[in-house]
Amino acid sequence: MRAWFTGVRRLTALVLTAALQAATATAYAAGAAPDTAPSAARTPGHVVTWGASADRVGDGAADRGYRLVVHTSVAGDDPRIRLSNAFGDRPITFDNVYVGIQEQGAALVRGSNRPLTFGGARTVILPAGATAYSDALPGRLPAAVNLVVSLHTPDAAGPATGHGMAMQTSYATWGDHTAEEDASAWPERIGSWYYVDAVSVRPKAATGAVAVLGDSITDGWQSTADLNRRWPDYLARRLRTAASTVKGVANEGISGNKVLADGAGQSALHRLDRDVLSQPGVRTVFLFEGVNDIKAHTGVTSQDLIAGYREVIRRAHAEGKCVVGATIAPFKGWSEWDEAAEAVRQEVNAFVRDSGEFDAVTDFDRILRSPYDHERVLPFFDGGDHLHPNDKGMQAMADAVDLGSLDCVGTARP
Structure with missing residues (x-):
């Protein structure tokens, strides 16, 4: 062998x-x-x-x-x-x-x-x-x-x-x-x-890419190193064998990153142009960030975070990109979890699911949460710290993405 x-x-x-x-x-x-x-x-x-x-x-x-x-x-x-x-x-x-x-x-x-x-x-x-x-x-x-x-x-x-x-x-x-x-x-x-x-490469005609704007979950923490088991890696494997014309995947996650404030890397708003919109062939922006904004007890409200999401949507649409929004995954059991942060998470997730402002939605909260306690990650998917998924959780996240939502030529709104 x-x-x-x-x-x-x-x-x-x-x-x-x-x-x-x-x-x-x-x-x-x-x-x-x-x-x-x-x-x-x-x-x-x-x-x-x-x-x-x-x-x-x-x-x-x-x-x-x-x-x-x-x-x-x-x-x-x-x-x-x-x-x-x-x-x-x-x-x-x-x-x-x-x-x-x-x-x-x-x-x-x-x-x-x-x-x-x-x-x-x-x-x-x-x-x-x-x-x-x-x-x-x-x-x-x-x-x-x-x-x-x-x-x-x-x-x-x-x-x-x-x-x-x-x-x-x-x-x-x-x-x-x-x-x-x-x-x-x-x-x-x-x-x-x-x-x-x-x-970058020059693929066959009409092929595009998705860029994932994220934090440590997207960056792959708690996945197995050297085996490409971050959830965007699993997504790339699915796309290779799918009918979708989206084939490229750019993992633009930074551990500890926030949407609104610089700290662990520049904020998503500050790095959006360089890390995402400047990448050649990007057709779709996949936004999966926010847990670091709400879990650090910084006083960020759901309306603050929603305003940040809206800015990402506006700027991506102005460049002709679609935007897929993802719900924030549960993290009860992590040291910074409390009921106030959980309330913000639920309010933000309701916006992602129901506002209609994203071109499509992937519900990572629903995929990763325990059926017995919706505020916790399912133990089978828990990497051990109650925030970051393990390899199985990473794969489940990638499997939850509707590949058709990434292949959105001509559907981005101004």
């Missing part, structure tokens, strides 16, 4: 390898000018196949290398990655960026690792707050593959941009070992992604 699995993985890698070998990798001494505007219009025909919300992740260090493992959702041609210096306070240089296919751990499938260029140059300099798309690599990137982005920065300092809780093991090193396919130079295991916040 192991030999068969390895053979299948190598065959999948060969599809990408053949594509990458067609790419031009001419080096330039000077850095390329970054594409600083994060507009989806910068990648016509592309659809996001992987995404992770940007946040500050400590401080950068010079001569640092990262080998970052990400999992694709939709297949397509001409893959591109997006580098981010969104939280940096100074320019940062990337002098080598490679992509390959994971063999095991930090080791790559032999022959799959290829360099990326930015405006034709191997080096790109991102000003503070900027993002940059790589040039496309001609050829096809499969769905459901572990793509590995290896990057090196000779001058990083100050706040680093990345995603703190990846639920995926990646690797780090000192020095530039980006071109190496073996694991020997990558001894350090890390649980965060650095400087990469999106991968």
Whole structure:
């Protein structure tokens, strides 16, 4: 069985390898000018196949290398990655960026690792707050593959941009070992992604994506690490075999995130444009946030949170996107639960279900709650802290999504 699995993985890698070998990798001494505007219009025909919300992740260090493992959702041609210096306070240089296919751990499938260029140059300099798309690599990137982005920065300092809780093991090193396919130079295991916040591809015509705006439940806490068992991962698996033309899934969850207030990452309202609306090919915004606003005893009322939801709906509709709203799941038993927070949750959920302001609704509360106590998560789905679902709960959430509600071409309201 192991030999068969390895053979299948190598065959999948060969599809990408053949594509990458067609790419031009001419080096330039000077850095390329970054594409600083994060507009989806910068990648016509592309659809996001992987995404992770940007946040500050400590401080950068010079001569640092990262080998970052990400999992694709939709297949397509001409893959591109997006580098981010969104939280940096100074320019940062990337002098080598490679992509390959994971063999095991930090080791790559032999022959799959290829360099990326930015405006034709191997080096790109991102000003503070900027993002940059790589040039496309001609050829096809499969769905459901572990793509590995290896990057090196000779001058990083100050706040680093990345995603703190990846639920995926990646690797780090000192020095530039980006071109190496073996694991020997990558001894350090890390649980965060650095400087990469999106991968996009050019899929077949009329294919779109859904971006999930969420908190730690969407981010995958209490799911099994390295197995892609966050609920958006299960959703991507369903979409791959469904008739829906929505195939891409971007997981834009941040642990501890709130709709209204900055703290654990910028608030959903503050990061909506960068993390969601700028992602290429996004057809639908899936909004599943709010428990952190109400459980922290901050005085947030149901009307406050509903106003935040309405702003997300308004801004997404203005960009021609549909918005699916999800009810807030139960969390009785969590240390910050009380009857006042529960009352707000119930009022907000009534709005989500009954207001008609969302284009569609997914009722996660109904799916996850115990039939014996609607304020608690069903024990079978409880990850152990009475707030975060386990793998079975994550799968149940994905199974509850009406796939037709995501495939809403032409139905978004102004």
